[in-house]
Amino acid sequence: MAPRIGKIRSIFLAAILTVSVAVPLNIASADTKAQSSAATIVADLGAGWNLGNALEANSNGYPSETAWGNPTVTQALIDKVKAAGFKSIRIPVSYLRHIGPGPNYTINSAWLNRIQQVVDYAYNRGMHVMINMHGDGYKSIPYAWLICDASNQTAIKAKYQNVWQQIAWRFQNYDHRLILESMNENFDGQYGRPTQPCYSNINAYNQIFVDTVRRSGGKNSSRWLLVPGWNTNIDYTAGNYGFVVPTDQYRDPTIPSTERRIMISVHYYAPWDFAGEENGTITQWGRASTDPRRKSTWGQEDYLNSQLKLMYDKFVVRGYPVVVGEFGSIDKTSFDWSNNRYRADFGYAVAATAKRYGAATFYWDNGVNGRYGFALFNRSSNSVTQQEIINDIRYGAGW
Template sequence: MSTATARRTGVCTFDTLKTGREEIPMISQAGKIRAIFLAVALAVAASVQGLTNQASANTATQANASQIVSDMGAGWNLGNQLEANANGYPSETAWGQPAVTQALIDKVKAAGFKTIRIPVSYLRHIGPGPDYTINSSWLNRIQQVVNYAYSRGLHVVINIHGDGYKTINGSWLICDSSSQTTIKAKYQKVWQQVAYRFKDYDQRLILESMNEEFDGQYGRPTQPCYSNINSYNQIFVDTVRKTGGNNSSRWLLVPGWNTNIDYTAGNYGFALPTDQYRSPSIPSNERRIMISVHYYSPWDFAGEESGSITQWGRAAANPSRTSSWGQEDYLDSQLKMMYDTFVTKGYPVVVGEYGAIDKSSFDPSNNRYRADFARAVTVTAKKYGAAAIYWDNGENGQYGFGLFNRRSYAVTQQGIVDAIMSGVRSAAGSPGVPSGT
């Protein structure tokens, strides 16, 4: 996600709504030190567990496009954790969430989710050039959290998440910066280290090149910014492949401009990366590239922090509380566009984030429509050969996306969870059917 200032027609994405603010205020030096010490302590355990939970490169199975999407099932985002930061230093507790535990991931799996996306920021945990070495304690902790899900048989998606936001301290992956030579060298080195760390994990681990990369302005794509985004994707694919192991055949996930469907599938400058270094064991007629988009439309229902638009879909009871656009027909047309452009050519689509914030304090029926929205996205994604991963920012109550309490591990929105699972089980060809029918 990007910022809460997004107010435009089309697929709107945002990042600060994960926290409800533009960026977390500066914390004290002592607080930062405590956060760093916590990361180091947790990493000690990670360095041991990470070594014991790696998959054997010899046992990796190959899944084609339809199989990988089917196997991913219902997806859930571990938002506001490994992309959180304090003064540019990533720390999973910096935005008010507790440290991630195996018990939390077990609860998510027990609820029926088969894929967990783990957004990751690196920021000032990257050392100086030319090596750009990632802080070993941070990389160990990333691996430990990945293992929480991977060791339970779940699919896992990890990315570079917050490093491309101009509003974040320590950001550097800036597509309209004049320092592209340095940025691309740093990007290559970061992915080389991450890919090497995970090269023996099987295809249940999916690497995603970046998150919502754009120039920070919510308008049409600009150049040379879009060309630089395409270059980042190409560097990512080439770098990961060259690290060998299962990375030579791993599914890799790449976004277009700001993960926007129109600007990715339309004629706005997106270029699919080539895959010349992939394993010769992959059949020539198969792909190993997936396309990432996000879906928060209509924004006034899904993301806008206001109590005016609280209902969505054909079952909406009050037209004055329903957006004038972005209903089931729009959702269908958006994912059909992705299907026609990519899925038909063998490139799976992943709706890496979707969801709607809690406005039940303004309208007691709001959670019913949030569930309808979640089910419709899931059903429509399935209809058009895409996987969908719900955005959970760990926040419950007003404007939160949370499905779980990350301290007690209790399910906080069983109706939305049930709607997602119902959508995954539903028959293809019936998009947008409200959960209440």
């Protein structure tokens, strides 16, 4: 029953989006080979899912996948995620106090082995896998060090280069289905306009990441690499606020000069009062909402369209694939029994609009079911908990 209901509503939403979203078709000025390359990787990624609050969790600065209440990741969980229809998985990773002292900054071997094991759970099943450096740049995390407005930038950059070199060496023989992401939501911690020199340091981190991975050998010279702008914010990445796409001078010379192998990362949780704010005030979203009191005054379909069009106009037309590395909305059914309907509508709309604008999407799942949880699965029983949302994300992504 749930798949059928989800499908019917998705068809309705598709009609709405077809009318309300102006699909950009004039790409004559963009290089066609670069455009083809971007379209191919986005299509290959399909519908993506985040293994959130696992390998980026920590206790007193020591990463541990069970530190934030989730069970140990298993092959059975990843198999369930794939069986549910997700083609790709993003695995957030923190390193923190598992990095030794300088000048070598050696990553704890047991931790790196575990990261590789979890990657293999998905990679060996034919999925695309994305890993990043997640919590090391959060000021709110104990022992975070990748801080863009800290004074010791020379030491930070040396540490960053050494850590990424070790990660790149470990995965150098994995094929293009493994994607490396430089960092996550890095900014100065203030939710306002980007500041300098903080943004320049973020750009420098991205450049160090690209150069280090490319020069580390194996398949890294041609691997897809993902980089974010300021706090993965769309306006501050696509607008004139200081983001610089890294140069890619060390990549495999056999790759055509017109083809990009760098992807741009953004996140989407708008409107926040629906998607992330932990109260029961705003529980509905979109044109199908029935109670204006429960619907935000902003962040609806037109805003979603305008945000992803910004990314299209700035990056996709130039051949740089865009990845919405995180999106989703929290469970507020304890306040409004119909909330999951709008969460599914939101999931469909983000996936469908992103697809129209040449972007891939990864749903944020933090493993928490019930009030304020993002989870689509029960990680203890390896079972689906939100089939309707999964269905609509898949339909939106065209998968």
